Amino acid sequence: MERTSQSDAVAVADAGPDVLAACALSSVPGVGASTMARIADRFHSLRRAVAEGPGRLLEQGDELLLSAEARQYLAQGPDLRELGVLAWEAAREVGARVVLLGDEDYPPQLRRIAKPPRLLYVRGNLAPGARRVAVVGSRAADEAGLDLAQAFGDAFARAGVEVVSGGARGIDTAAHVGALWGQGTSLAVLGCGIDVTYPPENKNLFARLASGGGALMSEFAPGTLPVPKNFPRRNRTVAGLSHAVVVVRAAPGSGALITAWEARKLGIPVFAVPGNPGNPLAEGPNGLLRDGEAKLATGPADILLGLGWPVPEACVPVDDAPHPQVPASNGSSDDGGDREFLDAKDIELWRLLDERTPAHVDDLAHRAQIPAREALGRLAELELKGMVVQRPGKYFLRR
Numbered sequence: 001m002e003r004t005s006q007s008d009a010v011a012v013a014d015a016g017p018d019v020l021a022a023c024a025l026s027s028v029p030g031v032g033a034s035t036m037a038r039i040a041d042r043f044h045s046l047r048r049a050v051a052e053g054p055g056r057l058l059e060q061g062d063e064l065l066l067s068a069e070a071r072q073y074l075a076q077g078p079d080l081r082e083l084g085v086l087a088w089e090a091a092r093e094v095g096a097r098v099v100l101l102g103d104e105d106y107p108p109q110l111r112r113i114a115k116p117p118r119l120l121y122v123r124g125n126l127a128p129g130a131r132r133v134a135v136v137g138s139r140a141a142d143e144a145g146l147d148l149a150q151a152f153g154d155a156f157a158r159a160g161v162e163v164v165s166g167g168a169r170g171i172d173t174a175a176h177v178g179a180l181w182g183q184g185t186s187l188a189v190l191g192c193g194i195d196v197t198y199p200p201e202n203k204n205l206f207a208r209l210a211s212g213g214g215a216l217m218s219e220f221a222p223g224t225l226p227v228p229k230n231f232p233r234r235n236r237t238v239a240g241l242s243h244a245v246v247v248v249r250a251a252p253g254s255g256a257l258i259t260a261w262e263a264r265k266l267g268i269p270v271f272a273v274p275g276n277p278g279n280p281l282a283e284g285p286n287g288l289l290r291d292g293e294a295k296l297a298t299g300p301a302d303i304l305l306g307l308g309w310p311v312p313e314a315c316v317p318v319d320d321a322p323h324p325q326v327p328a329s330n331g332s333s334d335d336g337g338d339r340e341f342l343d344a345k346d347i348e349l350w351r352l353l354d355e356r357t358p359a360h361v362d363d364l365a366h367r368a369q370i371p372a373r374e375a376l377g378r379l380a381e382l383e384l385k386g387m388v389v390q391r392p393g394k395y396f397l398r399r
Helices: 002-015 017-026 033-043 046-059 068-074 080-093 143-158 171-181 200-213 230-241 255-265 280-290 300-306 337-341 344-352 361-368 372-384
Strands: 097-100 119-124 132-137 162-165 186-189 214-218 244-249 270-272 388-391 395-398
Touching: 002 017, 017 033, 017 046, 017 080, 017 097, 017 119, 033 046, 046 068, 046 080, 080 097, 119 200, 132 143, 132 171, 132 230, 132 255, 143 162, 143 171, 143 244, 143 300, 143 388, 162 171, 162 230, 171 186, 171 200, 171 244, 186 200, 186 230, 200 214, 230 255, 244 255, 244 280, 244 300, 255 270, 255 280, 270 280, 270 300, 344 361, 344 372, 361 372, 361 395, 372 388
Parallel strands: 132 162, 132 244, 162 186, 186 214, 244 270
Antiparallel strands: 097 119, 119 214, 388 395
16 A cells, blocks of 8 residues: 555655646546546536545436446546546556647647547647647558558658558558658557557557657547457547648548548548559558549649648659569569478468569468468568568568
8 A cells, every 4th residue: 555655645746736637537548638628617627526536426327428337437436636646647658648628739720629639648849839630541551552652741840741541451551651751750640559459560650659759649548458449439530630631541431431520520631642443452442433422633732732831852753553563572473483392381371462562461460270370471471482572560462
């Protein structure tokens, strides 16, 4: 008990009661930005609500529109003050800080949305007054889509624009990587706690963003897992942070279209990259264009011009035309050569791939019934032999 008291004293001194109160309430299941806003209004501050305890919150449950999940949790009588200390310490352990809605470094773009997040857990640098564009799309993107997202990220970075995306596999990862490739910065908005690495293969990417390449951000308490209900909130924040949203690849009903919808509600320009009508992942952007819900983006210059921002010479139009196949490293185009030295599992992995739709290493490992680490090693060997190509986020295509 004494250790907990000493920990509380340090946390209060370093964080302050307003930060700890926000951390506490963000840790209550079922309490999001809207509920926290109602709590702040009802109790005049989050600090006072925490001081009055879970019982008082439950008494006001109907007025606060508390969810069943929140009521059930509060009925257990949690120590809200200790909950805030634990959340703040967990954030601090991974190098994150807490930014409150009223703080100077809270992103001004995000303040304009209805019921913005009351706090943000941040690792890295939130540049004040940054020009930001969101690049979003499908997790299971094709090679052309990944190339496009990376090209957009690269071009925006070279134009001095920060790239915003969701840190997910596929288009998000390619956009973040492109921004770093263009020697710019990128902001990854997570659908999980700031201390949860998801997807796990993006650990190094996230470390780069947090250590000079931009920032990681989450409105969810540390330890929050990436469950589906979190992602619409994450997508809303992605839109709110941005001056424009670009949809590269998206199937109907995908999260990227939720981001576009949130942007349109806020009056934020939405752009869509047209794709081959035969590609299911092009249905989302093509539909936005067909219905007049997005402007045409043939390249980064369209977005920059649409926003009235300078356009560097490097921002040339891009498209999703098929790329010529790269010959194998041994110069041979037949099935001989290096393939004679492959074992059955190598051949099985190669046959599981195709030339258009990338497959993730975890899926390939599952289908080949081998550990993911072994699959990654075998795919790396196949890449050296010129038989496969790796895309961002550990996706692979057959060559």
